[in-house]
Amino acid sequence: MSDVDFYAARMDRAVRSAAQEGLAGLIIMPGPDLVWLCGYVPVVTERLTALVLSPGRRPQLLVPQLERPDAEKAPAAGSLAINGWVDGENPYAALAKLLEPQGRYGVSDNAWALHLLALQRTCPGLGWGALTEAMPMLRAVKDAQEIEALAAAGAAADATYEAITELPFAGRREHEVAADLARLLREHGHSQVDFTIVGSGPNGANPHHEAGERVIEDGDMVVLDFGGLKDGYGSDTTRTVHVGEPTAEERKVHDLVREAQQAAFEAVRPGVACQEIDRVARQVIRRAGYGEYFIHRTGHGIGVTTHEPPYMVEGEHLPLVPGMCFSIEPGIYLPGRFGVRIEDIVVCTDSGARRLNNTERELRIVR
């Protein structure tokens, strides 16, 4: 299939889903939706760029005139009508001309408020909804090629883990280990590094601690959570390692998180609600008396971004479908002491989950 046909099919699928949801169309702004639907990656600025998809009409791409040459090189350009607007013109009036006078439009989650508010003012007759709320499934189910890309990104993250655990930890600052993680991800083919969390000792008890000045010591638990984009698809994996011999309690907490992660993994099958995956992991931890220390949801989808639907969280009733790719990442965070998190990306298949991260989940001892 040519690039043009490939993206045309995706745009067509999106339009049909939108119509099923009762939407007059979709307004796609620069970011992951635009990349996914037409392969176009403009710089995100205050200048309006928008793709309008509506049933029965050719896809319309509105771009700043000075970016038209780039837009014309987009992989999907052959199936787009490209419209330019010039600095000093009102781009929202130009966009309004591409919309129906009435109805509800789905808008990219990450569209800027600046643009949305101007559009709401320009088109008072229209209604608006965020794309992932109106159509959470749009990018949630990955095709075989996408799963391959996610598996390759996962393998690169796994290789990064194998390499980082060969290096010394004790005596180095967290941000030095984080810099090594970023370097290794790039060496293993990542074009973009999104996060390199190194949470040692008490810092590990802060799930979103990035990496700081703390010098890692012998006896520390260290949470390593890292990922980014390789060939346009995301990686995201977490392992918790120990510098030297762990205490019995550290082992116990690590084993418990591993058990919760395994239980959630085994619960994955088509038709199960996303929140059930969260509940299964949470129940293991709660029953062992650590429920109050598992302070985040169990997982999130991954694709052309590292955080997207479906979310494995209480209240998410969306059923799992073969091809959905998401993280399973329970954790226990003991304030002021240490944290443990274990995270794999998995893909839902007809027969259950398949892991896209495959390094050992046992507590690894590092230097």
Add this chain to the structure above:
Amino acid sequence: MSDVDFYAARMDRAVRSAAQEGLAGLIIMPGPDLVWLCGYVPVVTERLTALVLSPGRRPQLLVPQLERPDAEKAPAAGSLAINGWVDGENPYAALAKLLEPQGRYGVSDNAWALHLLALQRTCPGLGWGALTEAMPMLRAVKDAQEIEALAAAGAAADATYEAITELPFAGRREHEVAADLARLLREHGHSQVDFTIVGSGPNGANPHHEAGERVIEDGDMVVLDFGGLKDGYGSDTTRTVHVGEPTAEERKVHDLVREAQQAAFEAVRPGVACQEIDRVARQVIRRAGYGEYFIHRTGHGIGVTTHEPPYMVEGEHLPLVPGMCFSIEPGIYLPGRFGVRIEDIVVCTDSGARRLNNTERELRIVR
């Protein structure tokens, strides 16, 4: 002044401006506004983080509970009330509790539509405006410390230009030169590289061409436009160089752009409308018969981002104020042939403009 007092003064100034504009308050989302107002730099995700500023009330920061430890380390934390929400809760209901029941709120330009739409649904009695439209001046006038930071970023970009023009051009691909620009910006203290445009020969006629596979040849004009963030403040400069001896026409077009840039520079003084800077540059180019080839506005503000108000564009009536920092970057783009752009960041002072980029503007010959 302590960090806490410094940011408290900024938040206080923002609240007073908001009240003057008739706003009930401001809702600040992760990004440049949040950095500028309280020094807090969370990861931007689908999880809601918002700072609410309202007259007579302590600033309220709403964060995902798992990011609370990071929020508590923000430079302005001492003057913030920090509120956490937990995965599975409705963060918009939590945010609504921090808002007045009626009135109009200014929202960060780059707030996600996902969040804004949910908030609009949760608070149907409220009105909304984009921050730069409601308060274009909020970050537009820089204090002495900010101007120093922008000058330092400009000097680093200038050093990058001096270094890149020592390197060979002919025979190398655009993206190789772009990679050198990125490396040099980092070597000169940039923590973030935002763009490295290398537009050689006909590619230079596309103002936003990034850098491609084209091999630069002897006889090419090459547009070099690069910048990013150094110590939190932006750089952005453009010079057009020539590989070997230029033709008479190439020299003429380059001289004309230089003349337009100089004329706009000389037009800067307090009280002049932004659009006047655009008109002055455009008139020089138009009178010489090249008006149709100058296809973008003349400039944009710069600060904690590389694109922000004030914009030097037709229709922008905002008057220049001492402390405003912005680009002056006219260009001429001859389709299929070559382009020329010359760009300096300038600061408006009581007595006119001061340049923060100071490399020579004459056409430099490279190898």
